[in-house]
Amino acid sequence: MIRKTIRFGLTSLFLLMSSLLVAAAPDQIDVAIEQARLIDARPLDGRVFHVQGLALDSRRIWVTSVDGDNRKAYLHAFDRRTGKLLRRLELTDGARYHPGGISISGNSIWVPVAELKPDSSAILVEIDTNSLAVRRKIHVPDHLGCVAASGDTLVAGNWDSKLLYRIDLGKTLRMRALPNPSATRYQDMKFVGGQLVAGGALSLWSGTVDWIDWPSMKVVRSLRAGAIGPVRPWGRGGPYTGEGMAIEGRELYVLPEDGPSRLFHFRLEATPHS
Template sequence: MAYGARIILAAVTTIAYWASVAALNVTIKQNVSFAPAELPAPYAASNCDEIVELFSRLGRSTVWNLVEKVPFEGDTYEPEGIVRIGNNRYFVSAGEYTSKTVKYGNNVVINGTDRTAGSGFAHMIVFDDKGKRIADATLTERGAIEYHNGGIDYDGEFIWATIAQYRPNTTATLMRIDPHTLEPTVILHIADHEGGVVHDTRTDSLVMLNWGSRNASTWRMHDKPAPYPSFTTFHAKRNPSYYIDYQDCKYLGHPRAFDQRGIMICSGVTSLNSTITIGGVALVDIETMIPVAEVPITISSDLGAAITTNPMDVTVVDGRLRFYFLPDQHNSTLYVFEAEPNSPFEFGGGPQ
């Protein structure tokens, strides 16, 4: 479809598109393009070596400066991932839960999982830089049990997403999404919950993270997937770090500082008990899942959520590391923070 035709198509209120396993309904709120006519390179990968260098200066005493707070219009459901495409477009993956999951009971496991499926819709929502809603696409049909649209990545051409059942040890579908139309293309089916995905463009491989990011599965794009809805098999790598569960990751590249190994940047949280949640950001070796650098971030949103809960994107602005966080459900505000550029002076945790 020509770009001009996309604009004409966007003038209608609702676009319906049906594929074999994915349903697209787009509600248009502004009669503008979803993405720039010429898609820009992803911010994280474009600043790989500089991000790695600036990240190496972070520590527990880093001063985080709030640059901007942008309220996002409308119900954002449960935001899971975010990518910034150009200077004034934010794409947010989210899950809407029309029927909640229910735990079977203490230590009760049925068919490998601990709760009912529930149901809902997977969303991809587009906002402008003022937080105004541009479009809201539902990527699944009513009553679907795969409706958890997890952490996302943008590679300069497509947005990559995994839409999964909202429970561990179940199923997920890998999709790529056209930023111009929000149209999803199904790539393959996975016999596990997958809550996030990263596209290593140098090796042309997709790395998917399961429930709690405990395992990472890699699929190389030159490999042939099993015909849908059959499951494609993977070699899973165990995540050796239990500091945080990665929620949203972005491909950085193969930086010089880590001998050209593939690196992604991930944010996340871990709940230690019902009252204590810790958050942080890590640089992670894509091949081994070993974190090569990590830093705690103890900031909370105005509503009390750890700032690193779910969506995160990153770039460099005027020599400063800048993060974009969207931690709150339903009533979401984008928090933009920059780290002070000077190396922090760290004290140890023991007696001084």
């Protein structure tokens, strides 16, 4: 009886504190994602850990997650029609076990795998989407948490995406740092129609999806996103855009929850214009 009373008291305290945190949030918004309508939320049938990145092709849903307890980095492939897990690939590289936001270009999927601390190191791993064979690894002397890929161009964000690195793949690898044009801590980004589309968190309670003109790096459209469920550390919540994000035309997909995860599908009201 005493144990039940203690558990009830702790649960009530956590719920109260969570409610107070949400109520006190100065930037909380009431909509899931501005100018977007929720179409569905599909459960993923297979174990993932702390979700980090999301990418889609015609047949598969690609997810990265980090198993923090065992310091392991994973890339998961799910069937896009059924949501069932197809394959899982471990990408741990010594002290580097934190995968980030991912991007598909052609038959390659790019995954950053970094040490779990700022100002550290990372590898950018290029993986064949059919065989899951590793094609190459690029070592970078900084933490990288997301990457967008288009042909021979990569854009990768470091810790909280304070800097965005432009990486030109060619006979001679070239890399230069660019300032993040937004206050959003980008977690996932993609090249879409000649622009960068990037999503991430502003706080525990809100985030954004930004359309960034390339290569001028000017934000031309920004949609605010609210939180899903109770905020961490007591719930599975946080901003809808706080983890994985993918986009296909007006179809926006986010994966904001740790496992068991749901793929949220939104339809944007209108296509962005620069």
